[in-house]
Amino acid sequence: MITYNFDHVEGSLYEYIYKCVKNDIISGKISAGEKLPSKRNFAKNNGVSTITIQNAYDQLAGEGYIIAIPKKGYYAANIEGISKVNVAQQVSLNIQLPKEEPEYIFDFSSNRTEADNFPFSIWSKLLREVISVREKMLLEVSPAAGVFELRQAIANHLNSFRGMNVDPNQIVVGAGTDYLYGLLVKLLGKDRTYCIESPGYRKLQMIYDDEKVVNRYARMDEKGIRIDELRRVGAEIAHISPTHHFPTGITMPISRRYEVLAWANESAKRYIIEDDYDSEFRLNGKPIPALQSIDASGKVIYMNTFSKSLAPTIRISYMVLPEKLANKFYRQLAFYSCTVSTFEQYTLAAFISKGYFEKHINRMRLHYGRKRAQILGVIRSVFREEECKVLENDSGLHFLLQMNTKKSDHEIRDLMIQHRIKITPITDYDMSDNYEDRHQFILNYSSMDVEGLEQALMVLKSVI
Amino acid sequence: MITYNFDHVEGSLYEYIYKCVKNDIISGKISAGEKLPSKRNFAKNNGVSTITIQNAYDQLAGEGYIIAIPKKGYYAANIEGISKVNVAQQVSLNIQLPKEEPEYIFDFSSNRTEADNFPFSIWSKLLREVISVREKMLLEVSPAAGVFELRQAIANHLNSFRGMNVDPNQIVVGAGTDYLYGLLVKLLGKDRTYCIESPGYRKLQMIYDDEKVVNRYARMDEKGIRIDELRRVGAEIAHISPTHHFPTGITMPISRRYEVLAWANESAKRYIIEDDYDSEFRLNGKPIPALQSIDASGKVIYMNTFSKSLAPTIRISYMVLPEKLANKFYRQLAFYSCTVSTFEQYTLAAFISKGYFEKHINRMRLHYGRKRAQILGVIRSVFREEECKVLENDSGLHFLLQMNTKKSDHEIRDLMIQHRIKITPITDYDMSDNYEDRHQFILNYSSMDVEGLEQALMVLKSVI
Numbered sequence: 034m035i036t037y038n039f040d041h042v043e044g045s046l047y048e049y050i051y052k053c054v055k056n057d058i059i060s061g062k063i064s065a066g067e068k069l070p071s072k073r074n075f076a077k078n079n080g081v082s083t084i085t086i087q088n089a090y091d092q093l094a095g096e097g098y099i100i101a102i103p104k105k106g107y108y109a110a111n112i113e114g115i116s117k118v119n120v121a122q123q124v125s126l127n128i129q130l131p132k133e134e135p136e137y138i139f140d141f142s143s144n145r146t147e148a149d150n151f152p153f154s155i156w157s158k159l160l161r162e163v164i165s166v167r168e169k170m171l172l173e174v175s176p177a178a179g180v181f182e183l184r185q186a187i188a189n190h191l192n193s194f195r196g197m198n199v200d201p202n203q204i205v206v207g208a209g210t211d212y213l214y215g216l217l218v219k220l221l222g223k224d225r226t227y228c229i230e231s232p233g234y235r236k237l238q239m240i241y242d243d244e245k246v247v248n249r250y251a252r253m254d255e256k257g258i259r260i261d262e263l264r265r266v267g268a269e270i271a272h273i274s275p276t277h278h279f280p281t282g283i284t285m286p287i288s289r290r291y292e293v294l295a296w297a298n299e300s301a302k303r304y305i306i307e308d309d310y311d312s313e314f315r316l317n318g319k320p321i322p323a324l325q326s327i328d329a330s331g332k333v334i335y336m337n338t339f340s341k342s343l344a345p346t347i348r349i350s351y352m353v354l355p356e357k358l359a360n361k362f363y364r365q366l367a368f369y370s371c372t373v374s375t376f377e378q379y380t381l382a383a384f385i386s387k388g389y390f391e392k393h394i395n396r397m398r399l400h401y402g403r404k405r406a407q408i409l410g411v412i413r414s415v416f417r418e419e420e421c422k423v424l425e426n427d428s429g430l431h432f433l434l435q436m437n438t439k440k441s442d443h444e445i446r447d448l449m450i451q452h453r454i455k456i457t458p459i460t461d462y463d464m465s466d467n468y469e470d471r472h473q474f475i476l477n478y479s480s481m482d483v484e485g486l487e488q489a490l491m492v493l494k495s496v497i
Numbered sequence: 498m499i500t501y502n503f504d505h506v507e508g509s510l511y512e513y514i515y516k517c518v519k520n521d522i523i524s525g526k527i528s529a530g531e532k533l534p535s536k537r538n539f540a541k542n543n544g545v546s547t548i549t550i551q552n553a554y555d556q557l558a559g560e561g562y563i564i565a566i567p568k569k570g571y572y573a574a575n576i577e578g579i580s581k582v583n584v585a586q587q588v589s590l591n592i593q594l595p596k597e598e599p600e601y602i603f604d605f606s607s608n609r610t611e612a613d614n615f616p617f618s619i620w621s622k623l624l625r626e627v628i629s630v631r632e633k634m635l636l637e638v639s640p641a642a643g644v645f646e647l648r649q650a651i652a653n654h655l656n657s658f659r660g661m662n663v664d665p666n667q668i669v670v671g672a673g674t675d676y677l678y679g680l681l682v683k684l685l686g687k688d689r690t691y692c693i694e695s696p697g698y699r700k701l702q703m704i705y706d707d708e709k710v711v712n713r714y715a716r717m718d719e720k721g722i723r724i725d726e727l728r729r730v731g732a733e734i735a736h737i738s739p740t741h742h743f744p745t746g747i748t749m750p751i752s753r754r755y756e757v758l759a760w761a762n763e764s765a766k767r768y769i770i771e772d773d774y775d776s777e778f779r780l781n782g783k784p785i786p787a788l789q790s791i792d793a794s795g796k797v798i799y800m801n802t803f804s805k806s807l808a809p810t811i812r813i814s815y816m817v818l819p820e821k822l823a824n825k826f827y828r829q830l831a832f833y834s835c836t837v838s839t840f841e842q843y844t845l846a847a848f849i850s851k852g853y854f855e856k857h858i859n860r861m862r863l864h865y866g867r868k869r870a871q872i873l874g875v876i877r878s879v880f881r882e883e884e885c886k887v888l889e890n891d892s893g894l895h896f897l898l899q900m901n902t903k904k905s906d907h908e909i910r911d912l913m914i915q916h917r918i919k920i921t922p923i924t925d926y927d928m929s930d931n932y933e934d935r936h937q938f939i940l941n942y943s944s945m946d947v948e949g950l951e952q953a954l955m956v957l958k959s960v961i
Contacts, residue, residue, distance in 0.1 A: 096785045097720075097750020112752050126820045128666045131831045146636055157628045164621045172610055174809050202592040208672040208812070208836035215679065219707060239832050243683060256561075286561020288576050321560045345638050346839035348672070356590045367595045368703050372672035372836055375810035 035063075035070060036078060046081055047088035054089065058098050058109050065111040069099060139489040141456040144430070145480040150397060151344045155389050156380065163379045175371040175378060178362070179206025179351070183378045186385040187351055194391070195312065197326045197335070203359050208348040208372035210310075210338050211240060217334065218244045219366060220358055221270055221304060228268030230258050231464035234279055237272060238464065250464035253278070257285035260292050271297070274308040275324055276315075277429035280459045280475050290324055297332040304358075305333045311429045313342045313394045314401060331355030339381065342394060349373055349381055401430060401479070408478050408486060415490040420497075424473065431477040433459065438497035442470045448496045454489050499527075499534060500542060510545055511552035518553065522562050522573050529575040533563060603953040605920040608894070609944040614861060615808045619853050620844065627843045639835040639842060642826070643670025643815070647842045650849040651815055658855070659776070661790045661799070667823050672812040672836035674774075674802050675704060681798065682708045683830060684822055685734055685768060692732030694722050695928035698743050701736060702928065714928035717742070721749035724756050735761070738772040739788055741779075741893035744923040744939050754788055761796040768822075769797045775893045777806045777858045778865060795819030803845065806858060813837055813845055865894060865943070872942050872950060879954040884961075888937065895941040897923065902961035906934045912960045918953050 035054070042049045057063040070078070072086040079086075090107055093099040099107050164171065178184065184201035191197040207213045214237070218227075223246050229237045231250035241248035251262035251271070258273050271293065275285035285293075297303040307324045315321075325335035338350035354362060371378075384390050412423060412434070425432035438445065442458035449456045459473045499518070506513045521527040534542070536550040543550075554571055557563040563571045628635070642648065648665035655661040671677045678701070682691075687710050693701045695714035705712035715726035715735070722737050735757065739749035749757075761767040771788045779785075789799035802814035818826060835842075848854050876887060876898070889896035902909065906922035913920045923937045 095748050095779075097748075097752055097754075110750065110752065126664045126667065126823075128664065128820060128823045129827060130666060131827050145638075151632075151636060153628050153632060157625055160624055161621055164617050168615075168617060171810055172615060172808055174609075200590045200592065202594060203590065208676070208838075209834045211834050212672070212676065212836055223709065236832060243830070245687065284559055286574065288561055288574065290561075315559075344636055346635055348834070348836055348838045356592060359590070359592045363593060363595050366707070368700060370673045370675050370812070372676055372812055374672075374812045374838075374841055377838055377841070 035075065039079070039081075047085045047092070050079075050081070050085065050089040051092045054093055055096075055098050058093075058112060063109045065109055067109045069107040069109065071106055135450075135453070137453050137455045139454045139482070139485050141454070141481075141489070142431075142475045142477050143455075143480055144477050146345055147480050150400065152389065152393055156384065159380045159383045159387075159389075160376065163376065163383060167379055171375050171379065173375070175373070175375050177367040177369055177371055178202070178204065179371055179373065180375060180378045180382065183382040183385075184351075186382045190385050190390065191353070194394075195309075195323055195326065197323055197353070199353050203353050203356070204351050205354060205359075205362060206349060206351045206371065206373055206378065208350075209340065210308075210336060210350045211236075212372055213336060213350055213352050214240050215244065216362075216366065216369075217306065217352070218246055220354075220361055225269040225302065226267050227270045227272060228263060228266055229272045229464070230274070230278065232280055232459050232462035233464060234274075235462060252465075253281065253283065255283065256289040257283050258289075258293065260296050263293075263296055269300070269302045270304050270306060272306040272308065274310060276309050276312040276321060279310075279429075280431070280433070280457075280462045282425060282429065282432055284321060287321075287327075290327065294324065294328055294330075294332060298330055303332065304355075307333050307335045309335060309337045311341050312337070314398060314429050325353060328355075331357055334358065342397075343381075343384075343390070347377065347381070349377060404478055404481070404483065407483050408476070408481065411483065411486050412490065415487060415494060420494070430479040431475055433473045434476055436472045436474060436493075436497050438472055440497060442472060442474075445472075445474070445493075445496055449493065452492045452496075454492055456493065499539065503543070503545075511549045511556070514543075514545070514549065514553040515556045518557055519560075519562050522557075522576060527573045529573055531573045533571040533573065535570055599914075599917070601917050601919045603918045603946070603949045605918070605945075605953070606895075606939045606941050607919075607944055608941050610809055611944050614864065616853065616857055620848065623847045623851075623853075624840065624844045627840065627847060631843055635839050635843065637839070639837070639839050641831040641833055641835055642666070642668065643835055643837065644839060644842045644846070647846040647849075648815075650846045654849050654854065655817070658858075659773075659787055659790065661787055661817070663789075663817050667817050667820070668815050669818060669823075669826060670813060670815045670835065670837055670842065672814075673804065674772075674800060674814040675700075676836055677800060677814055677816050678704050679708065680826075680830065680833075681770065681816070682710055684818075684825055689733040689766065690731050691734045691736060692727060692730055693736045693928070694738070694742065696744055696923050696926035697928060698738075699926060716929075717745065717747065719747065720753040721747050722753075722757065724760050727757075727760055733764070733766045734768050734770060736770040736772065738774060740773050740776045740785060743774075743893075744895070744897070744921075744926045746889060746893065746896055748785060751786075754791065758788065758792055758794075758796060762794055767796065768819075771797050771799045773799060773801045775805050776801070778862060778893050789817060792819075795821055798822065806861075807845075807848075807854070811841065811845070813841060868942055868945070868947065871947050872940070872945065875947065875950045876954065879951060879958060884958070894943040895939055897937045898940055900936045900938060900957075900961050902936055904961060906936060906938075909936075909938070909957075909960055913957065916956045916960075918956055920957065 037050065037053045072083050072090060075086045076083045090099065094101050098110055098112060100110050101107055181201060183206060184204040187204055188199045188201045191199050207216060227241050227246050227248040228251050229248065231252050233250065238248065249266035249268060251258050251266055251268060253259060257275055257278060258271065263271055275290060277284060293305060297305050305324060309323060323335060325333040333355065335353040339347050409423060412421065420437050422435040423432055424435050442460045446456060446458055457475045459475060460468055460471055501514065501517045536547050536554060539550045540547045554563065558565050562574055562576060564574050565571055645665060647670060648668040651668055652663045652665045655663050671680060691705050691710050691712040692715050693712065695716050697714065702712065713730035713732060715722050715730055715732060717723060721739055721742060722735065727735055739754060741748060757769060761769050769788060773787060787799060789797045797819065799817040803811050873887060876885065884901050886899040887896055888899050906924045910920060910922055921939045923939060924932055924935055
């Protein structure tokens with residue numbers, strides 16, 4: 034009969050017994066196949082309760098050290114080869130994190146948002162309301178496309194703000210546009226030829242590369258993506274941002290919009306992804322009609338995000354699918370769980386439907402309008418028009434500085450880095466290896482420190 | 498000179514003028530290339546301010562109806578082909594949503610969580626604290642793997658709760674396990690042979706199918722996945738849940754764990770995905786050591802989720818990558834944005850590090866332990882042991898009813914549906930088309946209505 038010494042028990046009794054038996058099995062003191070005492074006998078013999086032994090046996094059986102045979106009792110298992118490597122050594126890890134950006138004293142191109150502008154108190158209030166009112170609903174699993182209430186709120190917003198007629202069931206909500214691009218590749222197919230704009234948003238190229246789909250780039254002219262370029266590269270899916278192209282700032286005129294739609298209509302395989310990422314920040318006049326709203330044949334997938342208009346760390350983006358693709362989504366992809374927590378979905382739904390989102394956008398437009406004017410003033414105080422021209426079209430949160438210089442774009446960029454100032458030429462966004470310098474540099478003012486700007490521009494002046 | 502009638506202006510003046518000019522261009526009254534009046538003249542002639550005309554012209558230029566030529570003025574653009582389809586008709590959409598499940602009066606297999614058990618008030622309090630204390634940090638973009646504070650909290654939790662030694666930089670946080678499986682396929686490669694358990698979790702098969710990777714299934718025995726089966730199907734990535742297999746409830750004993758590790762070590766290409774989804778709910782004794790913690794050669798990817806332990810609608814899951822894969826993640830995938838909002842990341846970090854998570858788990862364990870006992874009592878009051886045996890191993894939130902019946906699994910399931918009761922045989926989770934009935938049915942008690950159980954069991958009794 035097994036007897037243990039209980040003089041130095043640390044922790045619970047059952048755990049101690051579990052360890053003793055385990056050690057005896059590992060060391061071979063109790064050999065494979067050996068019958069263990071019944072719980073009652075074991076308990077009696079050691080002066081502990083049957084429950085304690087039961088717990089220890091349960092643990093041992095759960096880990097495979099002993100085997101319970103109904104109506105027969107407990108037997109030591111065959112654990113050959115376990116004894117020596119019972120717990121692995123802690124490996125000392127050597128993980129290479131991505132390099133952090135050097136610290137700049139000024140950054141012309143940062144697209145951060147200012148924390149002061151996020152309506153924290155309202156968001157926090159709505160969250161509290163949502164939590165207190167919605168308890169049950171919050172724990173219901175969200176439909177794959179997002180909770181209906183949020184999709185309804187987005188549809189209403191798109192209608193009043195963008196003149197779009199959208200069925201909430203066309204809308205798919207997801208945790209960020211990166212995630213939605215991945216879903217779209219699943220929906221459209223890996224065998225299509227995707228095409229982005231050049232210059233354009235580098236991350237798109239990385240995402241399509243990572244998705245292992247054929248992806249090309251089409252060059253732009255002053256109206257946006259060129260149709261002859263789409264044809265040249267055999268594009269099937271054109272990923273464009275007609276409202277406010279990054280980095281050039283071009284707004285695609287209505288005539289080119291119809292040309293792109295006409296191109297898409299030439300083949301059943303063709304679609305347009307309309308990335309409308311900062312349409313809310315058109316500063317003068319009404320925003321230009323979305324491609325989606327003049328598309329009569331279901332060729333446009335409209336995408337937008339609240340990361341830009343609200344806060345970069347609210348990971349809620351959405352896409353509006355044409356009927357055919359919406360049906361495909363429900364047939365093929367609706368088994369995926371929605372990636373946004375219901376807490377945030379309901380909070381955002383309330384934020385939109387109670388009018389806070391519109392108010393926020395209006396406030397931000399005013400704020401950005403004033404900031405823009407301030408910044409243009411500073412630029413004019415440092416540079417004459419011949420030295421530095423501002424290229425802009427009243428839209429979005431960045432514009433371009435057209436510098437009059439003999440130095441190359443990269444020379445200027447590198448010289449500025451020596452002064453710990455970051456400035457990015459738009460040629461950095463050119464997808465081809467073979468391009469000419471344009472002497473155009475990005476100025477993103479969404480979080481720009483106006484105080485530091487004059488100093489930074491003086492350095493730029495000295496450098497060019 | 499253009500003159501408009503301002504008697505019936507609705508909305509702003511500039512908008513009205515914008516519309517008038519646009520209509521004239523569309524109708525051809527103003528023809529392509531025609532010069533428009535200067536802003537000053539236009540304003541004077543119509544008795545409005547120059548700013549109003551400026552705004553109208555800006556809008557027209559933005560939309561491409563007119564072209565501004567510096568130092569020359571504004572000209573009507575060539576908009577051939579636009580006039581007739583200026584705004585698309587609203588298409589009437591026919592979107593087929595997935596069929597809703599019929600309404601059951603009782604469901605033996607629902608894996609919902611009870612809303613009452615979610616610590617709403619604490620969560621809400623922490624969220625408020627996070628929002629008030631962290632303003633700035635909340636708007637910083639999260640690193641791709643998640644905010645460090647949360648990863649640190651998870652590493653500490655894994656250490657104290659699971660005895661795992663984990664570097665926070667091995668941890669990648671994402672919006673749900675579905676999303677992380679997708680990331681993993683990117684990390685491990687599309688050219689590998691993935692293998693899941695049979696019977697097993699159907700959704701995994703759907704996800705791997707959707708990712709277009711080769712995926713096989715390996716049959717299990719009473720210890721879990723069979724090594725000969727892994728070999729038979731040429732598995733390279735084995736996706737298993739050794740702690741508590743769904744649906745069989747099997748806990749893999751330590752001997753089989755080492756066999757699986759040995760299998761993985763035979764080839765550099767092999768990895769094990771350890772899905773530890775409900776390890777927190779082991780009801781007796783300590784949880785069994787994770788495969789990850791006895792893996793000395795970097796072969797195990799550990800995955801877990803807070804959807805199960807906290808609430809299904811908190812979309813936060815994580816994986817612990819072995820060093821080599823962590824480095825690959827940082828090299829290849831760190832450009833993706835993290836899919837979880839920083840609000841929820843910081844709130845969860847506080848929830849864990851302030852001890853609330855442990856408290857919650859302990860409370861839930863007690864709660865589930867009591868519920869389980871109640872349910873076992875009800876079963877015993879309806880069925881004798883010979884009619885219905887309960888198969889369980891003190892772990893997780895479900896167990897199996899082994900029914901003594903001559904009817905087939907599907908007959909019983911279908912007869913129960915006629916009584917509007919849902920019961921699922923584990924053969925429904927068999928991946929092969931060729932299997933034998935087991936007469937084992939899933940009973941998931943996490944949200945079970947104990948009141949209704951007796952009635953439902955009586956029906957089951959009449960049916961078998």
